Amino acid sequence: MQRFFLLMLCGVCLASAALPACAQPGGFGFTQTDGRVVVDTGAELVFSVDTRNGDLVSMRYRGNELQTLEAKGTQIASGLGAAHVETKTVGDVIVITAQAGDLTHYYLAHRDRNAIYMATYAPTLLPVGELRFVARFNVSKLPKAAQGTDSNVGQAIEGKDVFLLADGRTSSKFYSARPMIDDALHGVSGPGVAVYMLMGNRELSAGGPFFKDIATQKTATTHEMYNYMFSNHTQTEAYRGGLHGVYGLLFTDAGPPSSALTDLRFVNNSLGLRGYVDSAARGSVSAHLSGVAPGLPALIGLSNASAQYWARADARGDAQLTGVRAGQYRTTLYQNELEVARGSVDVKTGSLAHTELNAQPTAGRMNWQIGVPDGTPTGFLNANQLTSAHPSDARMAAWKPLTYTVGSSAISEFPAAQWRDVNSPTRIDFMLGANEVHDYRLRLYVSLAQAGGRPRVTANHTWEAPVAAASNQPESRGITRGTYRGNNTLFEINVPRTALHAGQNSLEIDVASGKTGSGFLSPGFVYDSVQWVSP
The missing domain is CATH 2.60.120.260 (Galactose-binding domain-like)
Incomplete structure (x- = not known):
């Protein structure tokens, strides 16, 4: 009877060209019903996507369901409402595509990895004026945040997002934020388990290296974890449209993720991600920075309407930027976080450009x-x-x-x-x-x-x-x-x-x-x- 059931299940998978793989117990693959795609990564993670709207509705790590108990899903924006969802396998990667209007959200599962990788193609900004991915976890299983109290269980004292606790402390989801340059990972954890948000490529985000946005928020039932790609939270730049990511959710036994989990080199043109720009269409920049006040760090930022990049200089004032999209960029020299010189650089495909920035002392x-x-x-x-x-x-x-x-x-x-x-x-x-x-x-x-x-x-x-x-x-x-x-x-x-x-x-x-x-x-x-x- 069990063998007959599995054969029927795989028959459902093979009946569609969009479903070339079938999950086996403890094996890499996926199954699909009328309402869900269930993905087994072949490691210790099984997750499910609602095929009606593209929400992530189940995340089981080592058999432990981590998804929140409330009705809200883990989702792009506040949910797409309705989406066209397709699934395919490309080598060692399962690709789930959820499309709604001109937005396409991707879930990627790599064989034998405890991770859900994602990318979001959004050529235009959503009407709500922001672009984010929010993961919603059961707060009793993942109660701790890496930074800040980020709890909204107190008395609201400003808007609906700043709270006063009984002991006089204040908390807000905003206080969980760190500058982009320092926020490669942030996470939530509990006994024997942790989930990290891998922020990935920030080239299409806005605001520069020191801009920061919400990382986590805790309620009485849910611990939310975010990747904010754009918001109006003290935003200094316009929205950059295109493919945001790849980013991801990385699952561990409470320790930091391994280098294998954070390795995104498997992403390439074969996955069919809209707006993806591979390494062959990118260049590099070397920079020499000088004139910064003694004792203060120097950093270079590159920006144009399509992308942004940054790198800290070493003790000699040298900095390197790789994987830069071809184009002309404004260059900015930062004295710690203060802009002290500007220039420009032209980045060509497959080439190394060089630029120098020198801060001049102010007069007087x-x-x-x-x-x-x-x-x-x-x-x-x-x-x-x-x-x-x-x-x-x-x-x-x-x-x-x-x-x-x-x-x-x-x-x-x-x-x-x-x-x-x-x-x-x-x-x-x-x-x-x-x-x-x-x-x-x-x-x-x-x-x-x-x-x-x-x-x-x-x-x-x-x-x-x-x-x-x-x-x-x-x-x-x-x-x-x-x-x-x-x-x-x-x-x-x-x-x-x-x-x-x-x-x-x-x-x-x-x-x-x-x-x-x-x-x-x-x-x-x-x-x-x-x-x-x-x-």
């Missing part, structure tokens, strides 16, 4: 500075918690107007961020000798601004600088979502000698804006550094 003589211009608020008050907690979190020092005295105050006394309604003004006191009273330039480096916030500066309560125009920034929350990055902006303010005098002087920095908002959502900005310069 530095008299004093607070912080280091590197695109971050590092060292400032609450800066170490700004990416992992809401500004109202009980673990943060109080935000309030303060006076910073040059020469005696610690850098940790200067605020990482300033809001019009919360901690304005920030006052800076400094001394000038009788022979030091002349024209100066105040440089204010800002890494992010919200609601049109920009500095309004007065000197000695008598002179007020013209207010600059608002900087170009993302039109979304940022600081409260755990990021200090938008578009780095330098505000330069010329302070005439007539506004100054010998002895103690003071500068007051307020927040100017024509926009509304209250509390931590009022107009504001994040400080990178402040410099007082003789022209």
Whole structure:
């Protein structure tokens, strides 16, 4: 009877040209019913895809079902609703294709690997304005996240995505994020099991090397894990259409995935992925970077409307980028996270291009500075918690107007961020000798601004600088979502000698804006550094 059942099952598989393989117990292959494709990877992973909508509806690792108990599936976007689903085998790879409109989502199973690889062909942005893949796991089996509390079981205090816990801590799915350059993998785990999101090729993502987005979110029943390919979460670039990936879910016995699981060299043209660009259509770039301030890392970024890449330089200032799509790119030299030089490079198929970027020192003589211009608020008050907690979190020092005295105050006394309604003004006191009273330039480096916030500066309560125009920034929350990055902006303010005098002087920095908002959502900005310069 058992042999007869298996023969009938395989007969169903062979009846369709789209189903050239049939799963055997404990063997590599797939079976298909009216509602599901069930894939056995030949290792210890069996997963199922709903053939009506392309959702991933079951993930059994070592016989342990990890899919959430709630009705939502593991899916691209928030589900395709309806999709045309086909399955085929190409050598050692099973390819499941789910198509809805101009979007095609792929699931790939490689023989003898505990992994579900994926790619998403999306030439246009979905009407919801974002592109993501979300895996939904049973929280009781995978309760731990690699980073952040990312729990939404407290009291909502901002929108529906920032929460206050009973002990005064705050949490949000946004606080699970890490910069793209540091987020090759993130995962959730439990006793004896872990699942990692392999982020894969980020060339079609947007925002550059330091952009970050949600990694995980935990509810009372589900632990969600994400690959955000595009969102409007403090986004600084336009959407890039095409094939996003390959990325994947990697299953382990709680330890990090092996190099075999993260190896994507099996992906090639034979799999038939729409928009796939193989190595033969790519080139490489070597770069030499110089002029970055001592002690700060140097990084090169490449970007155009179709792709983006980045690489850190070694101690000699040399960097290498491989697998770059052919085309002309804008090159950017970063001093840590601050753009300090730009150029261009033309990448040709099968060739190595070379580029050099040199940061030039800014004009003028530095008299004093607070912080280091590197695109971050590092060292400032609450800066170490700004990416992992809401500004109202009980673990943060109080935000309030303060006076910073040059020469005696610690850098940790200067605020990482300033809001019009919360901690304005920030006052800076400094001394000038009788022979030091002349024209100066105040440089204010800002890494992010919200609601049109920009500095309004007065000197000695008598002179007020013209207010600059608002900087170009993302039109979304940022600081409260755990990021200090938008578009780095330098505000330069010329302070005439007539506004100054010998002895103690003071500068007051307020927040100017024509926009509304209250509390931590009022107009504001994040400080990178402040410099007082003789022209």
